[in-house]
Amino acid sequence: MNPKREIRNIAIIAHVDHGKTTLVDYMLRQTGTFRANQDMGTRVMDSNDLERERGITILAKNTSVFYKMSEGREVKINIVDTPGHADFAGEVERTLKMVNGVLLLVDAAEGPLPGTKFVLKKSLELNLQPIVVINKIDRKDARPHEVLDEVFELFLSLGANNQQLDFPTIYCIAKQGIAKRELTDPNEDLRPLFEAIVAKVPSPPSDADSPFQMLVTTIDYNDYLGRLGIGRISRGTIKLGSPMKIVHHDAKVEDARVTKIYSFEGLKRIEVSEAYAGDIIAIAGMEDVEIGETIADAADPTPLPFVSIEEPTLSMNFIVNNSPFAGLEGKYVTTRNLGERLAKELRSNVALRVELTDSPDVFKVSGRGELHLAILIETMRREGFEFQVSRPEVIYKRIADVLSEPIEHVIIDVPDEFVGVVIENLGHRRGEMKNMLQVQGNTRIEFFVPARGLIGFRSEFMTQTKGTGILHHNFQGYEPAKGDISHRSRGALVAMEDGLAVAYGMWKLQDRSTFFIQPGTHVYSGMIVGENSREHDMVVNVCKTKQLTNMRASGSDEAVRLEPPHLMTLEQAIEWIGDDEYVEVTPKSIRLRKRYLEHNERNRMSKKKTEVAEV
Numbered sequence: 334m335n336p337k338r339e340i341r342n343i344a345i346i347a348h349v350d351h352g353k354t355t356l357v358d359y360m361l362r363q364t365g366t367f368r369a370n371q372d373m374g375t376r377v378m379d380s381n382d383l384e385r386e387r388g389i390t391i392l393a394k395n396t397s398v399f400y401k402m403s404e405g406r407e408v409k410i411n412i413v414d415t416p417g418h419a420d421f422a423g424e425v426e427r428t429l430k431m432v433n434g435v436l437l438l439v440d441a442a443e444g445p446l447p448g449t450k451f452v453l454k455k456s457l458e459l460n461l462q463p464i465v466v467i468n469k470i471d472r473k474d475a476r477p478h479e480v481l482d483e484v485f486e487l488f489l490s491l492g493a494n495n496q497q498l499d500f501p502t503i504y505c506i507a508k509q510g511i512a513k514r515e516l517t518d519p520n521e522d523l524r525p526l527f528e529a530i531v532a533k534v535p536s537p538p539s540d541a542d543s544p545f546q547m548l549v550t551t552i553d554y555n556d557y558l559g560r561l562g563i564g565r566i567s568r569g570t571i572k573l574g575s576p577m578k579i580v581h582h583d584a585k586v587e588d589a590r591v592t593k594i595y596s597f598e599g600l601k602r603i604e605v606s607e608a609y610a611g612d613i614i615a616i617a618g619m620e621d622v623e624i625g626e627t628i629a630d631a632a633d634p635t636p637l638p639f640v641s642i643e644e645p646t647l648s649m650n651f652i653v654n655n656s657p658f659a660g661l662e663g664k665y666v667t668t669r670n671l672g673e674r675l676a677k678e679l680r681s682n683v684a685l686r687v688e689l690t691d692s693p694d695v696f697k698v699s700g701r702g703e704l705h706l707a708i709l710i711e712t713m714r715r716e717g718f719e720f721q722v723s724r725p726e727v728i729y730k731r732i733a734d735v736l737s738e739p740i741e742h743v744i745i746d747v748p749d750e751f752v753g754v755v756i757e758n759l760g761h762r763r764g765e766m767k768n769m770l771q772v773q774g775n776t777r778i779e780f781f782v783p784a785r786g787l788i789g790f791r792s793e794f795m796t797q798t799k800g801t802g803i804l805h806h807n808f809q810g811y812e813p814a815k816g817d818i819s820h821r822s823r824g825a826l827v828a829m830e831d832g833l834a835v836a837y838g839m840w841k842l843q844d845r846s847t848f849f850i851q852p853g854t855h856v857y858s859g860m861i862v863g864e865n866s867r868e869h870d871m872v873v874n875v876c877k878t879k880q881l882t883n884m885r886a887s888g889s890d891e892a893v894r895l896e897p898p899h900l901m902t903l904e905q906a907i908e909w910i911g912d913d914e915y916v917e918v919t920p921k922s923i924r925l926r927k928r929y930l931e932h933n934e935r936n937r938m939s940k941k942k943t944e945v946a947e948v
């Protein structure tokens with residue numbers, strides 16, 4: 334082992350989809366992590382099921398490569414691949430504590446977008462060395478020079494200092510593993526990028542002789558070893574069995590034993606017997622360690638500061654399932670199951686909050702956006718959980734005694750013909766237009782919109798722009814609360830009784846409605862089976878079968894031709910429901926229901942509401 338081994342620690346940051354994970358593939362490939370002819374697949378770092386299904390990165394992950402410089406030196410580059418989607422920005426914030434430099438990827442056609450601004454701001458605040466990577470220069474609509482100017486403007490607007498403004502730029506085609514110093518370079522591999530990393534990113538402090546100190550920035554689980562604390566060693570050396578202390582958030586200090594130490598090599602974690610300052614490692618044997626806590630030498634347990642992660646902006650209630658179908662499809666259904674699972678999630682999902690409510694069956698779960706919460710719900714459902722969730726609500730704050738709400742910075746790219754309809758829609762949602770310009774034949778419009786107003790917007794936007802629009806948004810900040818924003822304009826179709834939905838019963842109703850279920854679906858009284866074409870809710874009997882006596886008289890069953898139902902995804906269901914409705918989530922089903930299932934009770938409750946409103 335050579336404690337003096339050269340190390341660089343970098344994070345790859347960007348707006349969603351600008352090519353981070355793809356670039357990591359080729360960094361791994363070209364440094365021999367995979368044999369030249371080995372079929373490694375694409376986006377290997379996106380290793381969990383939901384990441385692969387959705388084609389996005391959700392969790393930040395570590396890897397490393399050994400790069401041989403042209404003069405023969407070998408440098409270890411620890412790489413953190415981060416998610417670009419705004420809802421997972423908490424992952425970026427915490428992992429930046431591990432690195433000394435960032436590769437800021439920017440799509441050569443799209444240019445800097447809200448996500449670019451957010452991640453760049455965070456890295457400038459931490460004074461990390463940026464390398465700007467203009468990626469996807471192979472795109473037909475690439476405009477690398479303009480994009481570079483826009484990036485420079487962005488640095489300026491974020492108050493970058495002169496040294497930060499002097500960032501190196503590399504042009505890339507991540508998808509082909511090509512990097513160039515100038516657009517005209519004939520180069521065909523990533524060498525220029527690696528060279529820039531080694532030359533420009535400062536090596537981490539490498540004081541291996543002082544007492545050991547490491548901030549835990551990631552937690553992972555290993556089936557055999559339990560909890561792993563991952564971070565960059567700030568100083569000192571760690572050896573198997575060394576006496577250590579964990580300094581907890583509450584300043585309590587606890588003895589800890591190091592049972593295993595891992596170093597990252599490509600996609601593997603390699604067991605090592607010791608590790609030195611500067612390197613990123615995983616430590617096993619510390620069951621109680623949390624993100625943001627320090628592992629330190631027993632003789633000198635001084636804690637390191639953590640970054641403050643931005644607060645959640647959206648919350649939903651997670652409620653124990655009390656529908657008539659409760660417990661039929663899930664493995665974990667009780668209050669205790671739900672409470673324990675959420676507590677476990679809090680230990681690694683740093684941007685999440687869970688609060689108890691007046692009712693023991695209801696947990697208030699808050700996150701950074703709908704997708705943040707939807708991914709948690711989907712993960713839990715796949716693990717066998719069954720529960721209900723309420724309509725997402727934004728989190729208001731009192732700032733200088735003014736009620737304030739979260740505002741999103743929205744950027745929309747649409748063909749000119751849809752500009753009018755988009756402006757009108759966001760106007761209803763209390764959006765304020767900030768800017769409008771032409772980008773590559775499309776119109777780019779910027780708005781500030783209350784986060785509240787964006788709930789349910791995406792699906793309308795896709796329909797209104799016939800799928801051609803592109804929508805980006807990121808948290809901008811809190812502003813004094815805007816006025817009312819109306820929600821759904823259509824009522825729910827509510828099943829009248831328990832039973833099996835049949836085509837005949839549905840067919841009778843379909844002129845007035847869109848169904849969310851197929852015939853043959855088991856329904857219960859109070860379950861939502863579709864959307865009414867009018868504003869009010871309507872109780873319907875979807876289980877109604879044809880009278881036997883009519884059977885022959887009315888001809889064959891061919892008359893029953895049903896429109897295809899609108900089967901909702903989890904996210905669509907969450908966006909659709911109103912205040913008095915829940916989404917019931919089980920490993921097998923996503924159902925919508927009224928909060929009060931019993932029709933009379935529901936009417937009473939809504940009457941009560943009306944009465945209150947009239948006072």
Ligand SMILES: Nc1nc2c(ncn2[C@@H]2O[C@H](COP(=O)(O)OP(=O)(O)OP(=O)(O)O)[C@@H](O)[C@H]2O)c(=O)[nH]1
Nearest residue numbers: 349350351352353354355389390417469506507508
């Ligand atoms: N044309 C072109 N497409 C690219 C290039 N690099 C990546 N892509 C494509 O861009 C899409 C997004 O790539 P990812 O690597 O998943 O992007 P990402 O930045 O990791 O995305 P998130 O982690 O979800 O933010 C994929 O379809 C890639 O194939 C490139 O150089 N040129």
Ligand SMILES: [Mg+2]
Nearest residue numbers: 353354389390
């Ligand atoms: Mg990615």
